[in-house]
Amino acid sequence: xxxxxxxxxxxxxxxxxxxxxxxxxxxxxxxxxxxxxxxxxxxxxxxxxxxxxxxxxxxxxxxxxxxxxxxxxxxxxxxxxxxxxxxxxxxxxxxxxxxxxxxxxxxxxxxxxxxxxxxxxxxxxxxxxxxxxxxxxxxxxxxxxxxxxxxxxxxxxxxxxxxxxxx
Numbered sequence: 001x002x003x004x005x006x007x008x009x010x011x012x013x014x015x016x017x018x019x020x021x022x023x024x025x026x027x028x029x030x031x032x033x034x035x036x037x038x039x040x041x042x043x044x045x046x047x048x049x050x051x052x053x054x055x056x057x058x059x060x061x062x063x064x065x066x067x068x069x070x071x072x073x074x075x076x077x078x079x080x081x082x083x084x085x086x087x088x089x090x091x092x093x094x095x096x097x098x099x100x101x102x103x104x105x106x107x108x109x110x111x112x113x114x115x116x117x118x119x120x121x122x123x124x125x126x127x128x129x130x131x132x133x134x135x136x137x138x139x140x141x142x143x144x145x146x147x148x149x150x151x152x153x154x155x156x157x158x159x160x161x162x163x164x165x166x167x
Contacts, residue, residue, distance in 0.1 A: 015020065038133055042082070049161035052152025054079065057142065061085040061166055071098035076145040085166045089137035096122050097129040102146035106154060107138035111163045113156055119146040139165070 042058040042065055056079055060066045066084050070076070086092065094105050099122035107115040117132045140163065149155070 045083075045164055047160060047162060050152070051158050051160070052148075055081055055144075057081045057083045059083055059085065059164055061164075069094075070103065073100065075101050076103070076143075078145060078148060078151075081142055081144040081148075083164065084143075085164060086139050089167045091134050091137055092135040092141060093131050093133045094110040094141060094143075095129045095131040096120060099123070099129070104144045104146055104149040104154075105132050105143040106144065106149055107134045107136070108140040108142060108160065108163065109136070109138050111140075111160045113154060113158045113160070113167075116149050116155060118149055124144050 002093045036123075042060055044056055044058055047055040047057060058081075060069060060082055061084075069084065070082055084092075084094075089109055092107075095128075096103075102119050102121045104119055105117040106113055114136045115134050115138075119132055120132060144152075144154075144159075
């Protein structure tokens with residue numbers, strides 16, 4: 001059976017288009033590029049030297065990314081989180097708007113934990129979102145699934161080696 005040049009070209013074009021679509025859909029580390037509920041994943045870094053074992057964290061380093069954070073997500077695995085990076089150290093309040101699950105909120109300055117707010121609960125339906133307010137300036141905030149900071153021994157003074165930074 002002989003195929004025409006047009007049939008072969010069309011087949012090659014379809015295969016390439018599918019391949020490019022898959023390539024754009026796959027996030028870093030071979031994971032799909034959405035968070036499981038239609039939200040796109042942000043760039044991911046591996047914190048290999050994190051206390052309690054490696055962590056895969058999405059990096060929120062733009063204003064709109066920091067504003068959205070984990071809002072609307074269904075959950076996080078124990079080895080996943082989100083790191084919010086800032087260009088300067090300040091007292092950044094964080095709130096639980098549109099959150100569906102509890103998280104630990106960990107404030108850092110130059111890679112060292114300054115404060116931990118464990119198991120911050122999402123708001124009740126129609127309720128006012130919980131807000132946490134640090135007492136010392138931070139240049140990064142790490143969010144993990146509730147209880148992970150205690151399980152990993154993350155507390156004030158713990159240092160995260162290899163933490164990304166905007167400074």
